[in-house]
Amino acid sequence: MKKIFLHCITIVLFASFSGIIYAQNPVYTDYMEGEYQMENAQYVEQDTIDTEPTIDRSVILQTSGVVPPSFIGGDKAMFKFIDSVLIIPNSIVENNISGRVIVRLFVDKNGKVQNPTIQQSLNYECDNAALDAVRKMPAWKPAQHNGSNVTGFAFVPVSFEAQKVYYKYTPSKAELLYQQHVLTNKKWKLIEIKNNPIPTNIAEQPYFVMSKDKKNRRIVEGNASCAAFKAKYNWNMRRWRISFNNIETNAKKCTDKDVLVIDNTVLTILKKTTEYRITEDGYLKIGREEKGVFVPLATFEPEALKSNE
Known part of the structure; x- marks a missing residue:
């Protein structure tokens, strides 16, 4: 042998x-x-x-x-x-x-x-x-x-x-501050899906927050429009990579006929995401690479967390 x-x-x-x-x-x-x-x-x-x-x-x-x-x-x-x-x-x-x-x-x-x-x-x-x-x-x-x-x-x-x-970094005026590149402990509110503004009649504002729990595990919490969700994330700032996995939803019924529910769309975007970019305005674009080109699936704007969040 x-x-x-x-x-x-x-x-x-x-x-x-x-x-x-x-x-x-x-x-x-x-x-x-x-x-x-x-x-x-x-x-x-x-x-x-x-x-x-x-x-x-x-x-x-x-x-x-x-x-x-x-x-x-x-x-x-x-x-x-x-x-x-x-x-x-x-x-x-x-x-x-x-x-x-x-x-x-x-x-x-x-x-x-x-x-x-x-x-x-x-x-x-x-x-x-x-x-x-x-x-x-x-x-x-x-x-x-x-x-x-x-x-x-x-x-x-x-x-x-x-x-x-450990290193020191001083950005030029043309560069974003380092803090603008940090994704954790911010409320990222969905404003665009595939470069189109989100509907105005959705149930609730979709958003997510990346943080760590008491056991130092990386978690995501947010709302997809009607259903709340939790997930885990991997984030690599150096290579512009991010992914969301183990997504769990807490479904609730939105009975208003005039309200649009986009839960499936939001959760599907999170599942498909492999990369991200930060725009000059500090917005977060998440998406994936296709034929060597970054294709954004959704855009989020940052909001500082309140003390009770």
Whole structure:
């Protein structure tokens, strides 16, 4: 039974005092040229017979004579891609978590990434972050044997270690103040949906507030027009990323026939959101990236919280 070995390195992630994470996650294998210095090298051993049932085992890379699959563009392209798509959980900074997730993936004859699974776990959030990044990978160059494409496999090690970096920042007159970029502890009132003003006859003003509860968990509370809701959020200021999950509603009936209820629209927007922007006026636009362009789904204006909120 053949076995393969993979070098893994420890990647240091940097976070600002607000919990921002900067990540660098290249992939190294025995076949790379060692262009980057490798520290704390360790080996991971995996039996090649332990594979998913959807993979044709007869063509899996098992011998040293096979040219392994590789990311198109080489090591630097892989480094850049993983760094650009990896969303680091806020728990890394909040809970001072350090460690490594190793993802095993298959590359089929056409170069498509298949069956990414956790080979070595860190925690639920980090595991999912690593899997999500791997699933977004474009096609690889397939493994080859005797000039023909074959199915091969590789491991993607993603190491997590957070350090806080404190810095001073003085904005120019043309720049927004740092506080305008902070999304927490503000009442964000919905004013536009897809760049169109919201209806004037809605049940209640839709809004949300991002904060932390007594257990230091990141929570969102708000109103979708008729129904109140609670959720959790992930926020990465450095990369303009935000997402809302575990949304729970407290539905109530709005019986007035002249009142428009837009609960489903508001909640769907929150579920679809992956990125955000702050306008020159300090408004918050949330949306998602489509073909490399940010597409806003909704616009909110900030309002200072009252003492009883």
